[in-house]
Every structure is written in C-alpha cells, then in structure tokens.
Amino acid sequence: MPLQRLERLSEIAPHTWDALVPETQPFLRHAFLSSLEDSGSLGPHSGWQPEHLLHVEGDRLIAALPSYRKWHSYGEYVFDHAWAEACERAGIDYYPKLLTAVPFSPVSGPRLLAATIEDGFELLQSLPGYLEIEGLSSAHINFTDPFTDAALAGQPGWLQRIGCQYHWQNRGYRDFQDFLDALSSRKRKQMRKEREQVAGQGIDFEWLEGRQLDQAQWDFVYACYANTYAVRRQAPYLTREFFSLLAERMPESIRVVLAKQGSRPVAMAFSLVGGDSFYGRYWGCLAEFDRLHFETCFYQGMDYAIANGFQRFDAGAQGEHKLIRGFEPVITHSWHYLRHPGLKSAVKDFLERERVGVMGYAEEAKTALPYRQG
Incomplete structure (x- = not known):
C-alpha cells in the first residue's frame, strides 16, 4: 500500500x-x-x-x-x-x-x-x-x-x-481538605504549610478559559512560558502566535490560572482538558516567590480537578517531587x-x-x- x-x-x-x-x-x-x-x-x-x-x-x-x-x-x-x-x-x-x-x-x-x-x-x-x-x-x-x-x-x-x-488520581474527593484527610499527618501538615506560605505572600489565583483571555493576558502567558527557557539560556519551543491560534481554534479546551499579587500577575500555569483528564502543560513566573511553583502547578490543578470532576491530573514528565504531593507512578x-x-x-x-x-x-x-x- x-x-x-x-x-x-x-x-x-x-x-x-x-x-x-x-x-x-x-x-x-x-x-x-x-x-x-x-x-x-x-x-x-x-x-x-x-x-x-x-x-x-x-x-x-x-x-x-x-x-x-x-x-x-x-x-x-x-x-x-x-x-x-x-x-x-x-x-x-x-x-x-x-x-x-x-x-x-x-x-x-x-x-x-x-x-x-x-x-x-x-x-x-x-x-x-x-x-x-x-x-x-x-x-x-x-x-x-x-x-x-x-x-x-x-x-x-x-x-x-x-x-x-507521575499522575494524580481524583478518588471522588469532595474538596482539597478531603484529599488532605487521605494523607498521613506529617504530609498533610507539609502541604497545608506550603499553601499557607503562598497565601502569606499576598498571592491570589484566577482561573480563566481560553475565550476569556485578551491579547495582553496572552502576552503575559507567553512571557512567563518563555522565561522558563530563558533562565536556562535556551530558546522556547513555541512561538507567541501558537497561543493566539490555539485560543482561536480550541478555546474550550484551554485553562489558564493566573497568580496575582494584588492586581499584578506574577505567574501562570497553562493547561488543557479533555474527557475526564486535566493536563498541566506550561508554567512560568516573572519573579521569585517561595513555594509558588508547587501551588500554581500542583495544588491549584488538584483544586480545579476536584471542583470540576476531572478524574486524572497529568502534570507533565519527570519530577520526583510530585510523589510526596500525591502523584503516583x-x-x-x-x-x-x-x-x-x-x-x-x-x-x-x-x-x-x-x-x-x-x-x-x-x-x-x-x-x-x-x-x-x-
């Protein structure tokens, strides 16, 4: 053939x-x-x-x-x-x-x-x-x-x-506290402390779907994404236009969480959804904040998956640090x-x-x- x-x-x-x-x-x-x-x-x-x-x-x-x-x-x-x-x-x-x-x-x-x-x-x-x-x-x-x-x-x-x-499985949790209750006491305290450290820096989070972001916000998303490569002195794989085209062609699949200190966005995580799965893809920040990566990339995604009925959270390749946060091999x-x-x-x-x-x-x-x- x-x-x-x-x-x-x-x-x-x-x-x-x-x-x-x-x-x-x-x-x-x-x-x-x-x-x-x-x-x-x-x-x-x-x-x-x-x-x-x-x-x-x-x-x-x-x-x-x-x-x-x-x-x-x-x-x-x-x-x-x-x-x-x-x-x-x-x-x-x-x-x-x-x-x-x-x-x-x-x-x-x-x-x-x-x-x-x-x-x-x-x-x-x-x-x-x-x-x-x-x-x-x-x-x-x-x-x-x-x-x-x-x-x-x-x-x-x-x-x-x-x-x-390493993937996280939603075992019918009612909320994030319900997930914490399934953990050992020491690990539960560690996760709660990490989240409190982020909140203590005056950082709040806003979730947006693809159609809800304007071009200025996509500029910020791309700046964060590109910065994760710049700090390693590498060129990013994706161009700025990719994000605009994707937002135009399949906005219903896009989820972006913005981390804000006051009204100023300081970090973001870009994800896609499909079926019963939530896929964390890209993250980036423009300033250093203690524990912000774990909160933005993992805990916010878990919260969102629980609230919206997603059964599986795939946060990307590698990262043994995911194990102690409940992501299973x-x-x-x-x-x-x-x-x-x-x-x-x-x-x-x-x-x-x-x-x-x-x-x-x-x-x-x-x-x-x-x-x-x-």
Missing part, C-alpha cells in the same frame, strides 16, 4: 482528521497540531518537519500517523540521545528519523489513528518500506495508548520501551523500529535491562507517596 504524506496538516479538512481522533484527546486534534505548524513552532528550521502518514481509500481516510521527520532528539521526552551518539561513533547515520508523537508534549494517548486495529495494520506494515525508500534510519512512536500498543505488538521488528511518569510506553541490525540488537539488550530497572523504580517510588496506610 503506498502511503500518502502530508507536509502540512492544513492540507486536510479538520473534520476529516478529527473523525479519527477521540474527543477526549485534545493534543491530537487538527486545531492543536495545525496551530503548532501554522505558528512557526514547527518546520525545517526547528528540526521538526511535519510528515503525517495516511492510508486513504478513495476519498475516505482510513488511518493516520501524526509524524515528523527529525534531525535531532530534542523535545521528545523519550531519550534516545545515547543511541544517536553510539551511531555517530560507529559511523552510522541516525538522523533523519521518523517520530510519531505530540511535539513537545509527553502526553500518552492515541498514536495510530484508526477506527479498528485492522484498519491501521496496512499503514504499520508499510512503514519499514517507507523508511528504506526515504532514507530514514528508524521510526519511533512515543507515549502510546493501549490501542496503539496492541497494534504494534503484532508487528515484527518493533521494540517496546517503558518509562515512568504510571508506566508509559513507546515503540522503536531500527533498520540497522547491529543497532537494533544492542538497543534490544539495553531495553530488556532498562525495563527491569524502571519497573523496580516504579514499585519503590510508591513508598514515597503521602497516603495513609491501611
């Missing part, structure tokens, strides 16, 4: 693409991915060249892989830098490679977009030949859901990798197809050892959770 390739998502109608995307998944929607492209956040200059692969029969879209041709491994959160470095030492070309993922967002969800696994099989079976024709070293499908896992498990040559994130999955036989063999051995370590870590991490025992 010859694959069809889109180099811009604008080449396909939003309703055609979104027909394959679950309504609960905001990150795969045409509005989100096209905003990345149309804002200049993606493109050859960034090392992320859109290369969406489609299986089309007649005028009907059967299956799709939202994909990108990559010349580096930044912004992926499934780290293969060591594989690339090994290839460089051995004189093997690792880039360009093909990545199926949500750019800059380590959020698990659908990657093979199809109504049934059978609908997606032909597309997956065509990938190895496509890689060879295009001179791509490998294909990587990051942060997959069970549907995509099941489809890839039946395909030869793919290697599965696991990782660990969750295993994530990615899949990798490597054309070079020597590289594939070495990575296969590595992933088997890594898997044992990750599973052991996830079990050990549970001992740091703050919940009462018994």
Whole structure:
C-alpha cells in the first residue's frame, strides 16, 4: 500500500482528521497540531518537519500517523540521545528519523489513528518500506495508548520501551481538605504549610478559559512560558502566535490560572482538558516567590480537578517531587523500529535491562507517596 504524506496538516479538512481522533484527546486534534505548524513552532528550521502518514481509500481516510521527520532528539521526552551518539561513533547515520508523537508534549494517548486495529495494520506494515525508500534510519512512536500498543505488538521488528511518569488520581474527593484527610499527618501538615506560605505572600489565583483571555493576558502567558527557557539560556519551543491560534481554534479546551499579587500577575500555569483528564502543560513566573511553583502547578490543578470532576491530573514528565504531593507512578510506553541490525540488537539488550530497572523504580517510588496506610 503506498502511503500518502502530508507536509502540512492544513492540507486536510479538520473534520476529516478529527473523525479519527477521540474527543477526549485534545493534543491530537487538527486545531492543536495545525496551530503548532501554522505558528512557526514547527518546520525545517526547528528540526521538526511535519510528515503525517495516511492510508486513504478513495476519498475516505482510513488511518493516520501524526509524524515528523527529525534531525535531532530534542523535545521528545523519550531519550534516545545515547543511541544517536553510539551511531555517530560507529559511523552510522541516525538522523533523519521518523517520530510519531505530540511535539513537545509527553502526553500518552492515541498514536495510530484508526477506527479498528485492522484498519491501521496496512499503514504499520508499510512503514519499514517507507523508511528504506526515504532514507530514514528508524521510526519511533512515543507515549502510546493501549490501542496503539496492541497494534504494534503484532508487528515484527518493533521494540517496546517503558518509562515512568507521575499522575494524580481524583478518588471522588469532595474538596482539597478531603484529599488532605487521605494523607498521613506529617504530609498533610507539609502541604497545608506550603499553601499557607503562598497565601502569606499576598498571592491570589484566577482561573480563566481560553475565550476569556485578551491579547495582553496572552502576552503575559507567553512571557512567563518563555522565561522558563530563558533562565536556562535556551530558546522556547513555541512561538507567541501558537497561543493566539490555539485560543482561536480550541478555546474550550484551554485553562489558564493566573497568580496575582494584588492586581499584578506574577505567574501562570497553562493547561488543557479533555474527557475526564486535566493536563498541566506550561508554567512560568516573572519573579521569585517561595513555594509558588508547587501551588500554581500542583495544588491549584488538584483544586480545579476536584471542583470540576476531572478524574486524572497529568502534570507533565519527570519530577520526583510530585510523589510526596500525591502523584503516583504510571508506566508509559513507546515503540522503536531500527533498520540497522547491529543497532537494533544492542538497543534490544539495553531495553530488556532498562525495563527491569524502571519497573523496580516504579514499585519503590510508591513508598514515597503521602497516603495513609491501611
């Protein structure tokens, strides 16, 4: 089956693409991915060249892989830098490679977009030949859901990798105090003290949906977001225009909390919602305040999730400090197809050892959770 390739998502109608995307998944929607492209956040200059692969029969879209041709491994959160470095030492070309993922967002969800696994099989079976024709070293499908896992498990040559994130689960809490009551006394006191420290600095919070922010407020949101990169002397992945386009195209999915000292905004956290899940994405502040990060990024999100009936709070990748605040270890999955036989063999051995370590870590991490025992 010859694959069809889109180099811009604008080449396909939003309703055609979104027909394959679950309504609960905001990150795969045409509005989100096209905003990345149309804002200049993606493109050859960034090392992320859109290369969406489609299986089309007649005028009907059967299956799709939202994909990108990559010349580096930044912004992926499934780290293969060591594989690339090994290839460089051995004189093997690792880039360009093909990545199926949500750019800059380590959020698990659908990657093979199809109504049934059978609908997606032909597309997956065509990938190895496509890689060879295009001179791509490998294909990587990051942060997959069970549907995509099941489809890839039946395909030869793919290697599965696991990782660990931390998600908070809303167990029917009536309010934040109800959540605190589920914790050990020491942890409960620690969280209450952290929140009191923020309140004691005269900081209040305002929640806004996408349609409620004006351009001046979006300027502030972007300034905060960009500052998190500036302090590390890095360039931000996203452009200012991305936020305006997203607010125009899918405002109903956007949530922003502004931290204010008096009438002056000093920090923000930007999130998306979909189905029963609340996704914390970007944060930033323009001044230093004690414990403000924990309050803005975690406790405010928990409060909002409880008040609005969200069952899961995904606050992003990494961060062991989330454990003591009630975020539980969750295993994530990615899949990798490597054309070079020597590289594939070495990575296969590595992933088997890594898997044992990750599973052991996830079990050990549970001992740091703050919940009462018994």
